[in-house]
Amino acid sequence: MHNHGLGAWMAKRRLKSPDKTALVFDGSDVTYRQLADGADGVSALLWQRGIRKGDRVAYLGENSPGFLEVLFGAAQLGAVFVPINTRLAAPEILHVLTDSAARLLIHDPEFSGRVAPVVTGAKVAHVIPTGEGDADAPGLAQLLRLTRAGHTDAEVFLDDPAAILYTSGTTGKAKGAVLTHENLTWVAINSLVDYDVVSTDVALMISPLFHAASLGMGALPVILKGATIVLEKSFDPARALELIERHGVTMLSGVPTTYQLLADHPNWKSTDLSTLAKLTCGGSAVPTRILNAYEERGLSFSQGYGMTETSPGATSLPPSMTRAKQGSVGLPHFFTDVRIADEHGAMVPRGTVGEIEIAGPNVFPGYLNLPEANAAAFTPDGWFRSGDMGYLDADGYLYISDRLKDMIISGGENIYPAEIENLVNDIDGVTGVAVIGVPDEQWGEVPWAVLTVQPGASVTAETVQAHLDGKIARYKVPKNVVIVDELPRTASGKVRKADLRARFGG
Template sequence: MHNHGLGAWMAKRRLKSPEKIALIYGDDERQTYRQLADRADRVSALLWLRGVRKGDRVAFIGENSPEFLHVLFGAAQLGAVFVPVNTRLAAPEIAHVLTDSGARVLIHDAELTDRVGNGIAAATIAHVIVTGEGTDERPGLSRLIRSSTGGHTDVEVALSDPAAILYTSGTTGKAKGAVLTHENLTWVSLNCLVDYDIVSTDVALMISPLFHAASLGMGALPIMLKGATIVLEKGFEPGRALELIERHGVTMLSGVPTTYQLLADHPNWARTDLSTLQKLTCGGSAVPTRILNAFEERGLSFSQGYGMTETSPGATSLSPTMTRQKQGSVGLAHFFTDVRIADEHGEMVPRGTVGEIEISGPNVFPGYHQLSEATASAFSPDGWFRSGDMGYLDADGYLYISDRLKDMIISGGENIYPAEIENLINDIDGVTGVAVIGVVDPQWGEVPWAIVTVRDGAAATTESVRADLDGKLARFKLPKKVIVVDTLPRTASGKVRKADLRARYGG
């Protein structure tokens, strides 16, 4: 076999554990690794017939489904590059991703047709396929898979070849495509196997969207590499999640603090059998003490961690045994990853000193798609990824996050970059200045607030600003509150002092 990347995984799983259940979806759908491999073969064949070749981009916009994984592994067999797109993005954001990635094929949920329309027109899309059964006039992916003969040309794929492009918002407001190689996704999976003790008998409930780097790189892929089972859910509803844990004997669960809060607050929490649960992982932000207490009362502890799309995404992990002793820390560097702290001159600082977090390892991406300057600035002279986050290492090497240099807001596990919102609010008639900050929220961790100044005679309200932005931004990025002030605090050079605003408004 010439394919040394993800495209070989299912063929090898078909040999090693053909009858093992790989996926449980909905109430009655089950797929073995043999069946999953067969469907990936069929997807690769139908993509090949549509002209997809090594290096071509295949975009997927849809909720969690087996088809997501069929397309991922089918595209990987051809050496094509998988581009998963956040379903919560607004139409202009989707258009940017499709255009910037240069996707040749788009596969999307039928429910998203209206939002992807403009993107298809603006991009280089040669073929569009809807998920599911489709219609008599336009067969859907499920029907096309059944009618495909399977088989494909054995394409030579190296670990260093690109496997996926995941788009992450940036400080300039334009989403950047982080190119993740087969090597990146393989090594982040190995990190998870080592640091989370994943075994082939695990049953992982997947409730977070697979288009997120965490769910893909640290959820689905390590589970499938090990030959364990995924209980795949289209979305998250706490009552159903509790039911599935009990019904399927779930051993692993991943989420953000909001996920676990909603589970613990559900009426069925106390009477649900959680005896099979062994491994809980949480990212996005620190787990509040109240949530820790609720789960520890049921004999459960968390692995917490830190990372970003550019690190595929895991960089550190905090084991459950250290949750209390190192509370507030995001843990040690993953087994095959290294973390260091640098000052503003790029020099290493002593333990306990705050500086910029830099990361190195085979899980660190090679760069941004078609953005050479952004890529160059993202790395230190000796090749370490500059995270843009501030933190320090304690005497034992545990990482603590001090501040986010890029002002990123994490809301319910979603990354929000203020510049993206600020650029659009600045275009609203009457607005003369704006600063978007993250404000602590008991449910979502943080939510964006917009602090604005307006010209004489003009007005801006939460309702009017949200209405103006609706359809231009994903709804989770819309400011939850808009406050009009006389002036924004600024430095001598004219930059807004966001730290002052966060101190005033509870950020």
């Protein structure tokens, strides 16, 4: 048997750079040997729990070495890793566990309150808290000490599933994007090529690893190259600036909000940023104000475009073209192709707006258990239909024009209005609802709900927010609720959200 996927990475890194620091976490260094040994221990523990090739292993937790150990340990067995967004509410966690048919869940203890009510309904066979746990529920750290570790390997091929990442669905339910070992390997290689990752790099990871960008274009290329990750549980601007200076950080990735909070911090001007060389930003375009603040410190960005379905990178704009091609999301990654099609699927000339279609080894094979969605997501010749509108300029640079799916991007998190609208429609007195994205200086966009209500009904922002509390992640809850006499509609009855955005978006 031989593992051709991510499950082979740790053994190879242990062989090539055993004493190199892989992670700096919570004040301690973790070498590649230690990280590989941890993955071996997890692999052995999962095997003892009956986990085999194809079984789904879910993980709900903040950034930690354990996240990566479980990812690589599961990959050794050919099991499929299912990272869960820590901001999800209990019903959303239940959907992920049920839809993925997760057999085992590892979670940080602080999420026990959300996990306990749902694991029975999800039919999860094994639930293990991280840390020490207690006599009734021994934790991962305690179990690993009692497990006879050894490198457990399975026959795994590049086109086998490696992970299922859930992306908010246009119809209300999150969809499981199946990413193969090939997808995650090639997105890492694309990052090595287009972002010049080298083994001496020190990457500060302040974004959650459960996001495709942090995993596929953050952690994996750095590990593949044998560089070092300074891994943080969460983002704090003051601490991030201090870590950049202390560890000589060379690489940083984030969303515009991340970079804005850093530049707005009182310590920004006094922090030594001389080692920073590679800044990558996704989620939405970098505002000119932020570009200016970083250029004053001699720094510029690689910006890009992508989505979970492309693992996630599709294009990147090199720093040298930040000003010359301002507003563009760049050129296709080295091993990725992008084209623009009209509504009939025909290719359009340069400069013409159409739907963005993507192909390459980083493009996922499809959604889990959704054959109709898969049929709609791919063209007859196998290109992924992004649902986004854009055009290529004369030099082949991609510009995003509009989003077919009305997706809202708030602080780098994707929000699909349909999910929120379905829940708001259940409120007594609501006769119509449209959720739109409204510009916000800090988060880029925030969701607003525009409602029509029955005469005399008492529906307020507080009513809507209270109804949604605990049902969806808080970042999805509308920040404002507007009552209107009627929603603008097309002749076929669809809400004209562009009209609402023009009216309320400022």
